[in-house]
Amino acid sequence: MALKNKAVSNKTSKSEYFELLEKMILIRLFEDRCSEHYSRGNIKGFLHLYTGEEAIAVGSISCLEKEDYVITHYRDHGHALARGVEAKYAMAELFGKSTGTTGGIGGSMHIFDATKNFAGGHAIVGGQLPIGVGLAYAAKYKNTGAVTLCFLGDGALNEGEFHESMNLAALWDLPIVFICENNLYGMGVPVEEAVAKKDIFEIGHAYDMPCSRVDGMNVLEVKEVTNKIIKDVRNGKGPYFLEAQTYRFRGHSMADPSMYRGSTEEELWKLRDPINLHWSWLKENGYAKDELNEIYEKMNSVMDDAVQFATESEFPTIDDLYKNIYFENVG
Numbered sequence: 286m287a288l289k290n291k292a293v294s295n296k297t298s299k300s301e302y303f304e305l306l307e308k309m310i311l312i313r314l315f316e317d318r319c320s321e322h323y324s325r326g327n328i329k330g331f332l333h334l335y336t337g338e339e340a341i342a343v344g345s346i347s348c349l350e351k352e353d354y355v356i357t358h359y360r361d362h363g364h365a366l367a368r369g370v371e372a373k374y375a376m377a378e379l380f381g382k383s384t385g386t387t388g389g390i391g392g393s394m395h396i397f398d399a400t401k402n403f404a405g406g407h408a409i410v411g412g413q414l415p416i417g418v419g420l421a422y423a424a425k426y427k428n429t430g431a432v433t434l435c436f437l438g439d440g441a442l443n444e445g446e447f448h449e450s451m452n453l454a455a456l457w458d459l460p461i462v463f464i465c466e467n468n469l470y471g472m473g474v475p476v477e478e479a480v481a482k483k484d485i486f487e488i489g490h491a492y493d494m495p496c497s498r499v500d501g502m503n504v505l506e507v508k509e510v511t512n513k514i515i516k517d518v519r520n521g522k523g524p525y526f527l528e529a530q531t532y533r534f535r536g537h538s539m540a541d542p543s544m545y546r547g548s549t550e551e552e553l554w555k556l557r558d559p560i561n562l563h564w565s566w567l568k569e570n571g572y573a574k575d576e577l578n579e580i581y582e583k584m585n586s587v588m589d590d591a592v593q594f595a596t597e598s599e600f601p602t603i604d605d606l607y608k609n610i611y612f613e614n615v616g
């Protein structure tokens with residue numbers, strides 16, 4: 286495990302550096318509130334938190350334009366917030382309220398916001414991949430210039446549709462970046478017991494797709510690397526496969542006490558907390574002094590508002606269950 290936070294070239298402005306920090310703290314506090322309200326029974330169903338992995342969504346999504354697309358797996362709160370989905374609508378969705386991003390019908394794993402080109406939140410492992418390829422195909426066909434960032438977990442690497450998606454994306458030279466968030470486990474299964482390829486990013490070679498690995502705990506490195514990739518993809522160089530190495534600081538879901546991994550491993554990774562790493566970098570490089578408490582206060586107040594909004598919103602009605610459904614009467 287590389288423990289150094291690499292310096293990156295100085296093309297990002299001070300306000301952008303702080304924006305990255307704020308976004309990561311926003312996600313961290315959002316997940317803390319989710320955990321609290323799951324325990325209180327206000328959030329029901331499955332809940333998978335993104336705590337520890339914030340730098341990947343924040344660093345990469347910060348490089349996108351408005352017309353670009355983001356699509357992801359079920360651990361989706363971080364990607365949604367990084368893409369600009371407002372915390373109060375995401376929280377209302379988790380509370381199952383009609384003001385949520387999918388009217389309270391989707392829940393934690395299905396946050397969706399067409400106004401932000403955020404195409405979900407998909408609960409089936411690998412299910413987002415062919416849809417992401419479809420978004421990229423549409424962009425190429427319509428010549429919109431949009432790039433699709435398609436996130437997946439290491440667990441999706443063994444799904445057939447991962448390989449079908451990689452193949453079609455490469456065959457058709459589509460403007461898509463696959464970002465594999467390798468957090469070392471798929472539920473409780475260590476990645477080395479599930480994936481035959483040791484250096485995961487090299488799977489891209491099987492499809493003649495350019496590929497590399499990035500430190501997923503270092504927001505500046507993620508930003509710099511994905512920025513270059515996105516530029517190339519936008520300029521017609523075809524798809525890219527990026528492995529981001531990371532770690533989830535909590536169990537797979539709220540129901541998982543994480544008994545399969547050692548506390549030493551967890552503690553070692555927590556030394557590389559992406560928020561602390563970025564904060565230290567900002568201080569060491571003269572960008573920050575003592576603003577951290579103020580940022581936490583500001584983000585905590587965003588969370589207070591989000592929880593209040595979610596609490597005071599109404600549940601959907603029984604009639605809402607029958608809206609937005611495709612069906613064909615074959616009787």
Ligand SMILES: Cc1ncc(C[n+]2csc(CCOP(=O)(O)OP(=O)(O)O)c2C)c(N)n1
Pocket residue numbers: 360408409410411437438439440441468470471472537
């Ligand atoms: C097709 C399918 N198989 C199994 C599951 C059950 N399942 C939910 S999450 C998960 C593990 C996925 O791990 P990974 O992709 O590494 O994501 P992470 O939870 O580590 O972020 C599994 C097997 C599912 N949702 N879909």
Ligand SMILES: [Mg+2]
Pocket residue numbers: 438439440466467468469470471472
């Ligand atoms: Mg995983």
